[in-house]
Amino acid sequence: MSLQQTKEKTAAGAALLLEALQEEGVEIIFGYPGGAVLPLYDALYDCDIPHVLTRHEQGAIHAAEGYARVTGKPGVVIATSGPGATNIITGLTDAMMDSLPLVVFTGQVATTVIGTDAFQEADVIGLTMPVTKHNYQVRKVSDLPRIIKEAFHIASTGRPGPVVIDLPKNMVVESGLRTEKVEMSLPGYQPTYEPNRLQIAKLLHALRQAQKPVILAGAGVLHAKASKELTEFARMYQIPVVHTLLGLGGFPPEDPLFLGMGGMHGSYSANMALHECDLLINFGARFDDRLTGNLQHFAPNAVVAHIDIDPAEIGKNVPTEIPIVGTAKRALEMLLESEDVKRNHDVWLRLQKQRKEKYPFSYEDDETAIKPQAALKMLYEVTEGKAIITTDVGQHQMWAAQYYLLTEPDKWVTSGGLGTMGFGFPAAIGAQFAKQDELVVAVVGDAGFQMTLQELSVVKEHNLPIKVLIINNEALGMVRQWQESFYNKRYSHSILQCQPDFVALAEAYGIKGIRIENPKTAKEELRQAIAYEGPIVIDCRVIQSEKVMPMVAPGKGVHEMEGVGE
Secondary structure, eight states: OOHHHHHHTEEEHHHHHHHHHHHTTOOOEEEEOOGGGHHHHHHHTTOSSOEEEOSSHHHHHHHHHHHHHHHOSOEEEEEOSTHHHHTTHHHHHHHHHTTOOEEEEEEEOOTTTTTTTOTTOOOHHHHHGGGSSEEEEOOSGGGHHHHHHHHHHHHHSSSOOEEEEEEEHHHHHSEEEOOSSOOOOOTTOOOOOSOOHHHHHHHHHHHHHOSSEEEEEOHHHHHTTOHHHHHHHHHHHTOOEEEOTTTTTSSOTTSTTEEEEOSTTOOHHHHHHHHHOSEEEEESOOOOHHHHBSGGGSSTTOEEEEEESOGGGTTTSSOOSEEEESOHHHHHHHHHTOOOOOOOOHHHHHHHHHHHHHSOSOOOOOSSSBOHHHHHHHHHHHHTTOSEEEEOSSHHHHHHHHHSOOOSTTOEEOOOSSOOTTOHHHHHHHHHHHSTTSOEEEEEEHHHHHHHGGGHHHHHHHTOOOEEEEEEOSBOHHHHHHHHHHSTTOOTTOBOSSOOOHHHHHHHTTOEEEEEOOTTTHHHHHHHHHHOSSOEEEEEEBOTTOOOOSEEOTTOBTTOEESTTO
16 A cells, blocks of 8 residues: 555544534534634635534533424534533533433543643543443544444434533544544444334323323423424324423424413413313323422323333333333324224313313503513514514523414424523524524523623624614513512512613624613504514513412422412
8 A cells, every 4th residue: 555545544533523513414513712622623624514603502402402403403513622612511410301402522632641640631531421422532533423423323213312522632632534424333233213013002092991082292392303293193093182391492482272281381271171071191291390280180080101312211200101212203193003093082172262262361451661571572573473482591581481382393493401591692593504494583681691791703704684672671580570479578689780782782782782671662663673684683571570480389380380370
């Protein structure tokens, strides 16, 4: 073999890495450079894959989450060693809990000094092991293509999740062998996609016996692209549908079978259906505490069927009589094959209809100030429910879930399991890069927005037409609500005494800013703001004292709601 032939079959680790990303069809990278990843960034200079420089690593990983949520494809992130890596821990945990596929590259000191407390060294493998689906540290340059192929496969198959690849600096500088075909062998990782037909038969038998069945639809329906099949199944058997927070958008809200969101701030009809049902069919939800309330009172008379791609979730929180491991889509396809369609629960459906009509989400109008609920209802009306909505965490998140009716799947981007403040705005950036021709609205609180607002620079730099709607109550709204309800109105550090002028702040970044505070003109002002062609920050001043209702207090069952009808 000649020297020239040898050169053609080898390449620096950075080149092997970028070639592997191109092989995976990566469309965009979010990241922030630093010393340990400089050789990789030098290679990126000549790479065709677009790179978005965020202004903080947390902004990068939340943007990648937003991209992943609306596309289903893994979001890709690069962070440097030490603080660069530790700054993405929150995003990794968020993605892990909400089943979002990410492939995250972290810089690391050279292999020769690992373990010596070298400058900006951090134990990335140890730090990320509990909050990732899998992680790697590259120790041989030639392994890079295989590791990357495995990482994308693991991140996007089975139950999606984040995968970290820790890159010692010398692994992207030194040369390794190119291989024409990258072999991948993961004998210990074999997700089950095809449900057991005997278990499907058991579920159909239980459905024939049921008088009061309910479907609980979680994010697993959206990840499996099974919204169409879910709708067909619910209509075939005339079963009412309750959504989890992350499952919203998986079933048409205008359908009479739609009961809305269940759980702590769910609808009366949804929670009472969960409590009184005799058959609960869970597609892709993990029965978290915000949905179930006190487990001793959750669906006490129901036969529980749980369909989930992750067998670890089945029976973890709620005893399950009919466990079905597999994708929601395949399970629904198999259920739809049955020709025995028996509707024997008309009384149950009439009860749900009566409850929906009698106890909808409601609030009292105020002619002197804007109610936050009204702001979200107006947003739904002016966008006709067609926008991609990203949110931060807190009261505005719950009001958005209650009043913004999601008419299509994959247009709801929110932090569910971890409840990450600062998530909503950078997630909107990722969603907008992914869906460049769609309207993206970031619904954020005035507190959460201040955690990642530096990403306004990214919006300006790329002229992203994102609309940022700040539900500004000059408080940590949900904290203030709990202090009012459970801590004798002792508002300890939840009222924000010193706030920026958000309009001036937006303008400082070269972005249009407006303030909305008159309830009589608010809807038209919001309509004009949403119609604005470029990015805009909307400071919507709302009443501070409003509470999210109804509410299931801690320790209560979902049927023990406060504020029903308020």
